[in-house]
Amino acid sequence: MEQIKNNDLFKTIFNSVPNGITVMKFVYNDKNEIEDFLIMMLNAYNRDLLGDIDYNEQLYSKVFPAAKNNGILQKFIETAQTGIVSNFDQWYEDENRKQWFRFIAVKQADLLVVTTEDITEKKQAEIRLTNALEAAEKQRRLYSSITNNTPDLVYVFDLNYNFTYANKALLKMWGKSAKDAIGKGLRDNGYEEWHALMHEREIDEIVATKKMIRSTVSFPHAELGKRIYDYILTPVVNEKGIVEAVAGITRDITDIKLSEQKRELSERRLKSMIEQTPAPTLVLKGDDLVIEQINKHMLQMIGRGKEIIGMPLIDVLPELKGQYVWEQVKNVYNKGISFDQSEVLVPHNRTGKICDYYYNLAYRPLIDDGQITGMIQVAVDVTEQVVARKKLEESENRFRALINASSDVVYYINADWTIMSNLDGGFLSGHSNLVSNWLNKYIHPLDKEKVIHLISESILNKSIFELEHRILNADDSIGWIFSRVVPILDHDNEVIEWFGNSSDITSQKEIQEVIKESEEKFRLLADMVPQIIWTSEPDGFVDYYNKRWYEYTNSKETELGDASWYLLLHPDDVKGVEELWYKSIKEGDSYQVEFRLKNANTGQYRWFLGQALPVKDKTGAITKWFGTCTDIHEHKTVTEKLELLVAERTKELQRSNEDLQQFAHVASHDLKEPVRKIKTFTSRLEEYYKGNIDETAAKFIDRIHVAADRMFNMIDGVLAYSKINANLRQSTLVDLNEVIKNIETDLEVALQRSNGIIKYDHLPTIEGATVLLYQLFYNLINNSIKFAKDDIAPEISITSEIDSDTNTAIITLKDNGIGFRSDQADLIFETFSRLNSKDKYEGTGLGLSLCKKIAERHGGKITASGSNANGAEFIITLPLKQNENNI
Structure with missing residues (x-):
């Protein structure tokens, strides 16, 4: 009765387990090897999973045909052969869906008990989590790339006014590393008291109002000196609507401000020049040729007031449309063709009706950053001169002489140089009554003696008078003119009268003075x-x-x-x-x-x-x-001496390296010979005393063999270490994904024995020596497998990122092994360095030294970090491109 109860209890428990349980019997082939299993028992979970299939005493491979292809059956056979419990995950796919199962196989006498757990949802969750983490990491890299490659300053404050983030541009401005700056306040990072208080008040305001703040501030840069910045501070609000941090972006607008100031100064100078120029002048801007600036002379000439500023010129003077002058205006703006022409006929409305006027016109395009943005117009009204000249041409020969004189101001003088008349206007305006005492009123006192002397000579010699001299204007200002007076002679070669012209050269003289002053400044600076x-x-x-x-x-x-x-x-x-x-x-x-x-x-x-x-x-x-x-004499001579010294030292180093290489080869050969003899005579000793060696002696002999093998490996390791720099290797493009794949194949047995896995994806392609890079990653991965924890399968993760600033690949290799103390991070790269007992972990102590040499041969580096609890982490930094063809 008790046995029945126990059987019922067992069946109840057996069938109520939420996982599948299968009890199977071994099936042997003709070589007495296990090749399959007969299903003896299935619990209710497995029966529900299989449905109506007849399973009793059927082959496992027949009931579960996919198990043979995906390796499940082989792992069950290994458990049956070795007695070692199998615990592994495997996916199983049928017509409807793909499922993941966790199998635990235990050998019990001549039976195999297999527990099956459906972990599909867990695996799917892991996959979703992995994808989410990868997406988050990608987003982090994108954010980091954006913030660290922008010239703008990007940073984040906590509510205690401390920096929790600062991008590369800001750290560079401070002249600090992130380690020295992050977590510290404004004053600790070099901000002056007023500046720190200002930002602290702004942070308090943002926390209180949840509104951003934008402003401008000036403070010193570590390298560039005093700069002007535009900044924006923005609240970072959590899901509860509470401000938890303040983010900021600051942009250097110094050059923009200076450019604006220069442009404003240039515009002020242009405006001042236009206002002060005696010629009617205006500035037009834009496609519509809008009047932007106009001086009083131009306003008087066209009979309008300042209300026309901002209006298109054609709206102010619509009668210009279709005229020759308007076509020239458009050519200047559209084609950049300057226009200069005298006495241009322009019919337009000044006084309420359209009349003919004559102008001396000069149009120039205004160019900004290589683009025509407008034009400047100078128009001098010469209507009176033209009309007067035409009248003179119709009547008197003396006005033909006036034409030949081609002057700005034309006048005639009687034989004794008394001015009889002048054409009122121009720079003689206000001097119409110059008939008497004109030398005192017209000629500058400093030039009077020179003028009188030349006039006397002209009268005496009946010669032409020409002179640049200063004049006294009616408003007491001083101007410069060029005067030319020609004698008109009768048939007896006597002077009838003199015709003269005077040209205003004040502007030219001013320019000459500016040029002279500029040259003097240049010479003074050059002499310094x-x-x-x-x-x-x-x-x-x-x-x-x-x-x-x-x-x-x-x-x-x-x-x-x-x-x-x-x-x-x-x-x-x-x-x-x-x-x-x-x-x-x-x-x-x-x-x-x-x-x-x-x-x-x-x-x-x-x-x-x-x-x-x-x-x-x-x-x-x-x-x-x-x-x-x-x-450059000192630089030249020092450079030549340095080149000779470098050549000599290079020759010495080459000779030293050759000696070291020769020594390494000889030493490795000579050292192997006595080790070889030790192994030979130990083997002969074993053979000689075969069957008569007790357990202790056998143990000693085994240790001699182990020590000799270790010595062989160490000698080979020393030789390999010495050869790393001996021979150049061709630099080629190396796909690190292919390198890891090959290593995974070569270490397949070690990985299967330890249930180890290698995770890697999207590793970069770099320039380097394939053999050396293989050896580098082989040593690191082999170490991770060798130094695994006893109860945990080794898991090796290899990731990478590209540093675009230095054009390097940063590759991180992490494992979950026994690790090492943080103070041993540098020691592990030293030659023959061992952190663990050689009896428990075999090796020469040269593997990581070789890794360090290979990384340095490629122009890179390798660093390590770890702890006894979290395994080891290696960071390998390698250039994407090599400077030399050979490594």
């Missing part, structure tokens, strides 16, 4: 510079040297020209310098050459770097050459 500075004509004729040239050469200031400086060159340099200089002059290219120049004070030659640039006009024609000569 320690370099030799010179200029020459387009043909190479030197027309200027600064003070430094005369100090160095003791030349006279009159010794200019195109050849005097050749005499001071070192004889070996003359030909090359001369050919290059005249080649530059001929082709219009910049000029740069090193040469030796004799110091007149010491008689010694010193090395100089000569440079010259052509100065060209708008048409591309050279108008001037500007050149410098920089003393």
